[in-house]
Amino acid sequence: MPAKKVIEIVLDVETTGLDYTKERMVEFAGLRLENGKIKDEFQTLINPEQHIRKSSMAVHGITEEMVKDAPTEAEIMPKILEFIGDYPIVAHNAIFDYSYINEASKRTTGKPITNPMIDSQAMFKEVYPDLESCGMEALMNKFHVEFSERHRAMADAMGLALSYPALKKLYKKKYAWQMKQIENVEYLFERFLRIQGAVSTMQAELQDLKSIFKLYFEQGGEPITSPTGETLVYHHKQGFNYDFSLIKDTLEEIGALEKAVKLNSGFIDRLINGRGLDEETRDKLRNARIEISTTKNIQVIKPDKR
Numbered sequence: 001m002p003a004k005k006v007i008e009i010v011l012d013v014e015t016t017g018l019d020y021t022k023e024r025m026v027e028f029a030g031l032r033l034e035n036g037k038i039k040d041e042f043q044t045l046i047n048p049e050q051h052i053r054k055s056s057m058a059v060h061g062i063t064e065e066m067v068k069d070a071p072t073e074a075e076i077m078p079k080i081l082e083f084i085g086d087y088p089i090v091a092h093n094a095i096f097d098y099s100y101i102n103e104a105s106k107r108t109t110g111k112p113i114t115n116p117m118i119d120s121q122a123m124f125k126e127v128y129p130d131l132e133s134c135g136m137e138a139l140m141n142k143f144h145v146e147f148s149e150r151h152r153a154m155a156d157a158m159g160l161a162l163s164y165p166a167l168k169k170l171y172k173k174k175y176a177w178q179m180k181q182i183e184n185v186e187y188l189f190e191r192f193l194r195i196q197g198a199v200s201t202m203q204a205e206l207q208d209l210k211s212i213f214k215l216y217f218e219q220g221g222e223p224i225t226s227p228t229g230e231t232l233v234y235h236h237k238q239g240f241n242y243d244f245s246l247i248k249d250t251l252e253e254i255g256a257l258e259k260a261v262k263l264n265s266g267f268i269d270r271l272i273n274g275r276g277l278d279e280e281t282r283d284k285l286r287n288a289r290i291e292i293s294t295t296k297n298i299q300v301i302k303p304d305k306r
Contacts (some may be wrong), residue, residue, distance in 0.1 A: 008099045008118070009083070010090045010164060012157040013097045014060040017053040019289070020099040024048035024073060026062050028101075029153035030083055033090075036165035042083045045070035060151045077108040086115055092136050092160055094119035095294065120164055122294075123171045139163050196300070219282045 011030035017023035025046050032040040045062070046071040056086035057063060070076075080101065091097040094117045105113045128142065136156055140147055149155040158293045172299040181188060224232040243259075251257040271277060272285050 003035060005215050005248055006033075006035050007087045008090050008164075009085075009087050009115075010157055010161040011097060011101075012091060012153045012160065013100050014062055014151070014153050015050050015056060015100060016050060017056050020096070020103050021289075023053075023056075023100075024050060024200070025100050025104060026052060026056075026067050027060070027153040028080055029157040030080075031157055031161040032083070032087075033161060033164070036168070040083075041154075042079070044076055044079070047072045049073070060153075062152075073104050074108050077104050081105060081109070081113070082198070084113070084115060088116040089113075090118045090120055090160065090164055092119075092139065092156070093121045093126075093293070120160060120167060123167055126173055127167065127170045135153055135158065139167070143167065193300075 009030050009032055010030065013025045013029075014027040015023050015025055026048050027043075027045050029043040030041065045067050047067045049072055052062065052064050052067075072234050084101070087100060089101075098113075098115075098117050102113050105111060105213050120133055120139070124131075124139050125140075128134075131138060131142075136159060137147075137150065139145075140159045140163055143166050145159050145162045147155065147159050152157075213232060214234065221234075223234075226232075248257065251260050268285060277285075
């Protein structure tokens with residue numbers, strides 16, 4: 001019996017900015033995979049009919065001059081929607097690309113897209129939780145995909161299309177193994193707690209050893225090199241706290257405010273979802289959202305020992 005044909009659309013978009021409710025696509029690229037093999041592709045620049053932010057141009061290099069003669073969103077969306085059909089959409093941090101296509105579909109057809117969404121970034125994190133980076137470059141490096149260009153839609157879509165089949169195979173194998181373990185979940189939770197306890201003990205032991213090393217250097221000790229080449233050294237530097245009200249204007253003048261001050265997004269979310277604000281203020285905060293992401297975590301709640 002011939003294998004069932006599995007069709008997926010691997011895609012990437014470049015945009016005028018990060019807020020999918022206000023910004024527009026400037027480039028779309030998609031590849032049609034049939035059982036993991038590239039069978040068709042579609043690529044186009046798009047005239048967004050609005051300004052392209054400099055921060056975005058610095059990433060993808062697409063200028064307003066490059067898109068001035070390109071089809072508009074209204075002109076090109078029928079072709080994009082025809083290409084993706086109702087097949088699953090595969091993208092790295094898929095919610096970003098999906099959100100832009102979905103908004104464009106609603107503007108031009110009055111309807112959202114209903115394609116299943118597959119996030120290769122989430123799959124990559126699941127298969128390789130030990131890697132520091134889960135971006136496209138890390139993905140392509142892991143699966144030995146050569147790339148000479150980055151941050152253009154077809155280059156990134158092609159890199160993903162060549163990496164995704166191998167990633168999918170590993171992900172499905174891990175998922176199948178995980179599903180088999182569900183019947184053992186109570187025993188595995190006990191193992192988890194034992195490992196967690198061991199890790200906590202080892203972290204405490206490491207900190208204890210670091211305290212001794214610190215005393216050694218403060219007593220005039222010299223750097224120590226192990227037989228395998230690692231060197232133990234000691235660094236110390238002064239740090240300061242600052243009165244934000246006194247430096248805010250100066251930071252703004254020199255263009256360093258955004259880099260110096262990290263927004264606490266979790267705190268803003270709690271403000272929006274809490275009861276202390278009026279609806280007008282909530283709307284102002286909601287309208288400042290520029291990107292959406294999904295975080296999934298488990299939590300171990302310790303027993304009340306009172």
